[in-house]
Amino acid sequence: DGGITQSPKYLFRKEGQNVTLSCEQNLNHDAMYWYRQDPGQGLRLIYYSQIVNDFQKGDIAEGYSVSREKKESFPLTVTSAQKNPTAFYLCASSTGTSGRFETQYFGPGTRLLVL
Amino acid sequence: SQKIEQNSEALNIQEGKTATLTCNYTNYSPAYLQWYRQDPGRGPVFLLLIRENEKEKRKERLKVTFDTTLKQSLFHITASQPADSATYLCALSRGSARQLTFGSGTQLTVLP
Numbered sequence: 227d228g229g230i231t232q233s234p235k236y237l238f239r240k241e242g243q244n245v246t247l248s249c250e251q252n253l254n255h256d257a258m259y260w261y262r263q264d265p266g267q268g269l270r271l272i273y274y275s276q277i278v279n280d281f282q283k284g285d286i287a288e289g290y291s292v293s294r295e296k297k298e299s300f301p302l303t304v305t306s307a308q309k310n311p312t313a314f315y316l317c318a319s320s321t322g323t324s325g326r327f328e329t330q331y332f333g334p335g336t337r338l339l340v341l
Numbered sequence: 342s343q344k345i346e347q348n349s350e351a352l353n354i355q356e357g358k359t360a361t362l363t364c365n366y367t368n369y370s371p372a373y374l375q376w377y378r379q380d381p382g383r384g385p386v387f388l389l390l391i392r393e394n395e396k397e398k399r400k401e402r403l404k405v406t407f408d409t410t411l412k413q414s415l416f417h418i419t420a421s422q423p424a425d426s427a428t429y430l431c432a433l434s435r436g437s438a439r440q441l442t443f444g445s446g447t448q449l450t451v452l453p
Contacts, residue, residue: 230384257439268442268445269443271441274439276439322439330385330441332385332386334384335384
């Protein structure tokens with residue numbers, strides 16, 4: 227089955243700790259995205275990558291870091307600098323070849339909680 | 342600044358009726374608009390895309406309209422069913438990059 231997987235489903239972070247959220251896709255998509263969703267709010271873009279070894283900051287990149295060493299993988303690290311990390315994190319991908327009219331395919335999400 | 346508003350946080354309708362959800366935007370000129378469905382604790386799922394030069398798009402029981410003069414999109418679900426209960430998100434394209442800006446969503450409940 228083609229799709230996007232995110233792990234873990236739930237993640238707990240202690241104060242001052244960095245944690246990494248995994249995102250893998252086997253859709254052969256070039257573009258990948260990370261969003262944060264807070265209760266009652268829309269998705270806010272953290273980082274995106276349109277090609278391997280390249281990524282750009284989104285609207286709320288502070289306190290987060292990413293890497294894109296492989297086409298299939300786009301891990302997100304929530305650093306200790308992110309003071310309010312509790313949220314639902316969603317990874318998405320798109321083909322990257324359909325010009326501007328692309329739809330995004332989402333993973334099942336990771337819920338991050340602070341201990 | 343750019344802003345997207347979806348009509349209400351929650352909408353309850355009776356089974357069999359048509360649900361109409363609204364997405365209004367300001368300070369945007371999106372090339373296209375998309376609607377997604379999100380179930381609790383899950384990632385959004387794409388439903389429909391409509392381009393700026395299209396007035397209406399249909400898919401089975403779903404219909405989307407796009408009025409660039411009013412800066413508004415309407416999303417209709419006809420013959421609604423309890424299984425249609427979910428949160429529906431509108432998303433607008435941003436500039437020339439493959440980025441989307443999402444609204445906060447409308448939670449639809451279809452009552453049996």
